[in-house]
Amino acid sequence: MGTAAATTPAAAADAGAGAIPKSRFDAIPLLLVAAVALVAWPFVGSTSTWLTLTVAGLSIGMVIFITASGLTLVFGLMDVLNFGHGTFIAIGAFIATTVFAAMSDWSASPDLVRNLIAVACAMAVAMALAGAIGWAFERVLVRPVYGQHLKQILVTMGGLIIGEEIIKMIWGPAQIPLPPPEALKGSLFFGNANVDKLRVLGVVVGAIVLVALLWALNRTKIGLLIRAGVQDVEMVESLGYRIRRLFVGVFVAGSALAGLGGCLWAMIRQIVVPQIGGEVNVLIFIVIIIGGLGSTLGCFVGALLVGLMTNYTGFLAPKAAMFSSIGLMVAILLWRPQGLYPVSSR
């Protein structure tokens, strides 16, 4: 493990730093996000359109980050590649439709506070249910195949399909429209640029999740253990911590976040289809590959990059939107084969 770590650039920087190894913060990927936004400016033309697109891209990026963060942590901690992550996203999205329908007098009232309560309820229920299903998913599907990548991929993929079919059974195969709450309809104007209110909500919730996640990972003991586990599972175990229990917790939290992300995703899209899980899955795979499997910060930067990129190309060349994120991934893998922020122990 030690020799392998020394070959990666982050660890090499460590060694040069002196007695107390402290890795220098690598800001280039963050600058890349700004660079993508700036490069797109002249192509888009008008500043107001560019601003609209950028904010929309950032908010989509935030939502993608919320959904993808759990997946990347689960992989980093336990080397489990969960193809069934999309199930939790779909559940979050469908729960949102049900909760909104049940609280229709709250979400249809013009009062912003009542609307936000309805949204908060939808998010809470989505997170709780997605978390619970995540717990069962881990127990039934993932646990028997630890350490076997091939079977993990196959079984979790099977789980995704079963989940999608069960959703079709409960909510029907047709798409369900999800009208936004009354006060969140329409957009805000900053000069000439108009920004969807829902997207602002997405950015706000995303920022809250990001801050909470960073705080939990960097300032709490559990976060310390998780980060240590991502670096070296065996070492943490040998110090007497039950990494298995920690992992179940991370899996449940990741599923709950995916549910939250699915809820937001559905509100921004305003339409829910049973295939949503599979569709978003593809996007978040691209994101976590770009970011470096297992890295939370990388996941964040990757999500912003993909969010911005798909929005710009969606405006400039709609048919190429899907390929833009794949192209971005290819370019980044050429530059940094392990992703933007490689996890050094692997």
Place this chain on the structure above:
Amino acid sequence: MLDRLLSHDRPRSVWLAALLAVIVVGLAFTPFLVSGTKALDVAAKIVVFIVLVASFDLLLGYTGIVSFAHTMFFGIGAYGIAIASTSMGPGWAAVAVGALCALVVSGVLAFVIGLFSLRVRAIFFAMITLAVASAFLTLASQLSDLTGGEDGLTFKVPEALQPGTQYVENPVLGASIDGRLLTYYVLFVAAVVLVLAMLRIVNSPFGRVLQAIRENDFRAEAIGYRTVVYRTLSNVLSALFATLAGCLLALWLRYNGPATTLSFEIMLDVLLIVVIGGMGTIYGAVVGSVLLVLAQSYLQDLMKLASGAVANVPVLSQILSPDRWLLWLGILFVLSVYYFPTGVVGRLRSAGLRATGR
């Protein structure tokens, strides 16, 4: 002679050998044994799936990497024939050009995908192929000028293969000798040749290296084999065989659209057949394809009957409805990965070993 044809990879079980013989003979004489177009359609689908699944087995079973883009190559093959036949008019030239172009496109694409994703970590491969395949599916339905969009392309095959062409005036043994029958035998012979070729590949020294990589890639690398090169080559080979399977399907259906070749359901079928038949045994593809395609073609009718019978019971009728076919496939898939990992062929072989006392 037979031994050489099978590349010395015998079934190694009496029951398996008997089963394979029944399948081969059955498929060879289907047009004369059973009448009706549906039976022939099912037989042709089995033949195409055998090639498709065997080519996937090359990747999943022998090299140990999961690709979700296999239907993409299948689709490229089918679209190659369809687009060439539509734009050049029916004829053998169109078939040849279409197949060749499709092979080139598939080969290059597989090479690039393999090189990019396998260079760093094999685990990227599954995710990247999934992304590329879904992008390709979107592309195929968007480029409606070329691919016919969601509706797909209906085209004409060379005249010798058209159903209207009669070779013998009166039916022989209950089957009319027409272009359709000829097409079926073209498919059958092509499938036999392709499957034997794949058997040859997996039993060659190259195939041994693939299996070594599957068992322990670190060790294979240490012995001196460039795992990236071998994995990429395996990916390209499997893509080429899948493309040919797609060409065969297009010849049979005289139609191609996103749902027939590119859809994710077909990918799931392929995965399920490989697992049920037995990973890492080309024979598993043969047995599994027969089982699953037969089940798919006839069991769905049975499900329709069953759900009709329990139409008054709310949940049960929903579960049994033919729309929930994928649910059952998914559950079956997960269960067989857990409890039946060696598949039918693996089980028969280990039973054979026990009977002979090793």
